Amino acid sequence: MYVAVKGGERAIENAHAWLAEERRGDLSIDSLTVPQIREQLSLAVNRVMAEGSLFDPDLAALAIKQARGDLIEAIFLIRAYRTTLPRFGSSAPIETGKMACDRRISATFKDLPGGQVLGPTFDYTHRLLDFKLAADGEVPEGPTAPATGADVPHVTEFLNQEGLIEDALPDDTTPRDLTREPLELPADRSVRLQALARADEGFTLSMAYSTQRGYARNHAFVGELRIGTVPVEMEIPELGFSIEIGEIAVTECETVNQFKGSKTEPPQFTRGYGLVFGQTERKAISMALVDRALRWEELGEDFEGAPAQDAEFVLYHADNIQATGFLEHIKLPHYVDFQSELELVRKLRREATARTQQEAAE
Amino acid sequence: MTDQAYNFAYLDEQTKRMIRRAILKGLAVPGYQVPFASREMPMPYGWGTGGVQVSAAVLTPEDRFKVIDQGADDTTNAVSIRSFFERTANVETTTKTEDATVIQTRHRIPEVALSEGQILVYQVPIPEPLRFLEPRESETRKMHSLEEYGLMHVKLYEDISRHGHIATAYAYPVTVEARYVMDPSPIPKFDNPKLGDNPAIQLFGAGREQRIYALPPYTKVVSLDFEDHPFDPSKADHPCGLCGAENSYLDEVITDDAGGRMFVCSDTDYCEDRQASGHRGKDAA
Numbered sequence: 048m049y050v051a052v053k054g055g056e057r058a059i060e061n062a063h064a065w066l067a068e069e070r071r072g073d074l075s076i077d078s079l080t081v082p083q084i085r086e087q088l089s090l091a092v093n094r095v096m097a098e099g100s101l102f103d104p105d106l107a108a109l110a111i112k113q114a115r116g117d118l119i120e121a122i123f124l125i126r127a128y129r130t131t132l133p134r135f136g137s138s139a140p141i142e143t144g145k146m147a148c149d150r151r152i153s154a155t156f157k158d159l160p161g162g163q164v165l166g167p168t169f170d171y172t173h174r175l176l177d178f179k180l181a182a183d184g185e186v187p188e189g190p191t192a193p194a195t196g197a198d199v200p201h202v203t204e205f206l207n208q209e210g211l212i213e214d215a216l217p218d219d220t221t222p223r224d225l226t227r228e229p230l231e232l233p234a235d236r237s238v239r240l241q242a243l244a245r246a247d248e249g250f251t252l253s254m255a256y257s258t259q260r261g262y263a264r265n266h267a268f269v270g271e272l273r274i275g276t277v278p279v280e281m282e283i284p285e286l287g288f289s290i291e292i293g294e295i296a297v298t299e300c301e302t303v304n305q306f307k308g309s310k311t312e313p314p315q316f317t318r319g320y321g322l323v324f325g326q327t328e329r330k331a332i333s334m335a336l337v338d339r340a341l342r343w344e345e346l347g348e349d350f351e352g353a354p355a356q357d358a359e360f361v362l363y364h365a366d367n368i369q370a371t372g373f374l375e376h377i378k379l380p381h382y383v384d385f386q387s388e389l390e391l392v393r394k395l396r397r398e399a400t401a402r403t404q405q406e407a408a409e
Numbered sequence: 410m411t412d413q414a415y416n417f418a419y420l421d422e423q424t425k426r427m428i429r430r431a432i433l434k435g436l437a438v439p440g441y442q443v444p445f446a447s448r449e450m451p452m453p454y455g456w457g458t459g460g461v462q463v464s465a466a467v468l469t470p471e472d473r474f475k476v477i478d479q480g481a482d483d484t485t486n487a488v489s490i491r492s493f494f495e496r497t498a499n500v501e502t503t504t505k506t507e508d509a510t511v512i513q514t515r516h517r518i519p520e521v522a523l524s525e526g527q528i529l530v531y532q533v534p535i536p537e538p539l540r541f542l543e544p545r546e547s548e549t550r551k552m553h554s555l556e557e558y559g560l561m562h563v564k565l566y567e568d569i570s571r572h573g574h575i576a577t578a579y580a581y582p583v584t585v586e587a588r589y590v591m592d593p594s595p596i597p598k599f600d601n602p603k604l605g606d607n608p609a610i611q612l613f614g615a616g617r618e619q620r621i622y623a624l625p626p627y628t629k630v631v632s633l634d635f636e637d638h639p640f641d642p643s644k645a646d647h648p649c650g651l652c653g654a655e656n657s658y659l660d661e662v663i664t665d666d667a668g669g670r671m672f673v674c675s676d677t678d679y680c681e682d683r684q685a686s687g688h689r690g691k692d693a694a
Binding site for chain 1: 415416419420421424444445446447448449450451453454455456458478479480483484485486487488489492515516517534545546547572573574576578579580595596597598599617619643644645658659660661675
């Protein structure tokens with residue numbers, strides 16, 4: 048009998064033991080190591096770091112191993128771990144203009160200072176299964192060129208010199224921290240960008256795609272996409288100046304969006320912005336498009352009723368850890384509420400049947 | 410076996426302080442949903458993270474902790490949450506309602522009356538009673554602040570005109586101290602009368618939705634109804650098959666594939682207690 052089952056505790060332990068066995072798989076096959084995952088499944092690691100909001104490739108790789116490759120489960124492990132970490136302070140804003148770029152492309156200018164650098168991209172690969180990888184997977188060393196070491200200027204700065212793009216004025220107010228304060232609406236852009244940076248990649252992609260298909264179309268060009276490493280600096284109060292505490296890899300996308308002007312703004316190009324941990328360009332581009340769609344109000348545009356314009360809809364449904372938890376909780380026992388529904392439906396049916404019979408008799 | 414790597418009851422002290430502030434505010438304004446910065450817990454959202462954070466914030470090492478889900482101490486999620494606090498807070502646990510100082514619950518209020526000094530912590534999936542009438546949080550918060558509950562009454566009235574009854578069987582909305590309309594979490598409406606005038610402190614935690622609300626002891630709580638359609642806390646019209654109780658909330662259990670079924674108390678502790686003192690139902694072995 049399910050309800051009166053005793054020994055839920057033992058059942059849970061046994062289920063966990065079985066899970067551990069399944070995770071390990073066939074014992075005659077070598078176990079995956081965490082460094083292997085970190086080095087060879089690095090895009091999965093990047094996604095886990097980005098949506099887990101924690102930059103630590105080793106922990107992300109461990110989470111992927113523990114989650115049997117289920118990335119949302121891995122993100123969940125990282126988020127739960129992140130809760131327990133003490134907070135020492137905030138870093139200074141990173142300077143993406145000083146990024147050591149692995150990849151930097153612009154879709155709006157054929158050539159530009161700093162050049163077009165394709166970097167390690169799938170973009171022009173033919174998606175043909177490479178059976179050589181099934182055999183050994185050793186690759187010849189790629190050609191290299193010396194790094195220039197020069198700063199790579201942002202493309203949007205060139206447009207700005209002509210006043211063709213809206214100003215992005217510096218703002219020194221301390222942004223709210225979504226992980227320390229409840230989400231409250233209306234949410235300013237910094238809160239929206241935080242939420243999007245850790246939002247589910249699939250959700251963000253679909254929202255961005257919907258704008259391209261006409262639900263709040265905002266005519267986005269990839270002004271610039273850059274991927275690389277930036278130093279992270281933190282001001283140490285005892286020292287009175289900031290020191291470099293490490294380096295992180297990020298993907299930054301700035302879109303340039305056509306804009307015909309509104310009641311309050313002149314015709315000019317407008318901006319969408321995406322910044323995500325690691326090499327995560329699909330996410331960064333999606334983020335920039337959704338960011339732009341959410342800015343309709345400050346730019347004096349009309350609300351078209353499109354999902355991607357609706358901050359409440361986007362922000363409340365973008366987090367995959369919230370979504371998956373609530374979705375999956377319907378697996379938990381609900382027999383108490385179901386029982387009360389059963390009673391109600393039976394009662395309503397009894398009354399409906401009685402009514403029909405009475406009408407038939409009349 | 411406390412895990413030394415984690416603080417007492419998992420959360421750090423700053424986070425617990427933040428949650429306690431929200432709880433105190435909730436107690437000061439009964440039925441009002443206080444936003445709080447819910448943390449990611451090591452169990453999924455929707456599985457009791459709000460309740461777990463509230464419990465973590467109120468537990469002390471001297472507490473005796475009980476966890477029920479659907480009224481039962483031995484359902485899988487109750488077992489899981491109990492073992493979480495055994496592991497991270499090393500508190501004593503119990504299944505006896507009378508012995509517990511803190512009870513975390515999902516979907517039930519224990520049958521045995523609670524007493525002063527006890528805390529009942531509810532896990533809440535959707536704290537907003539108006540949510541299924543108005544999906545926007547920005548709108549529903551406005552409706553609460555203006556005490557604009559007409560929509561809810563219209564919904565209940567439409568139920569009556571269509572079905573002859575208010576067609577809400579669980580998570581039946583209540584008015585607290587003649588001010589806020591509150592969702593009592595998905596407890597069956599049978600439990601609603603126990604919400605009001607209760608000597609225990611009742612705390613409600615919704616982790617994913619980042620809300621805490623509360624009922625201080627002896628708060629006036631009224632289930633919404635109409636004069637000509639008074640609130641009716643109905644339940645299955647059977648006695649418990651195991652202990653014979655006439656007035657407890659029952660689960661229906663299908664016993665064979667020929668339509669056989671029995672009704673048993675959903676509150677396992679209550680049922681076992683009655684059986685131990687000699688009460689027998691018709692299906693008792």
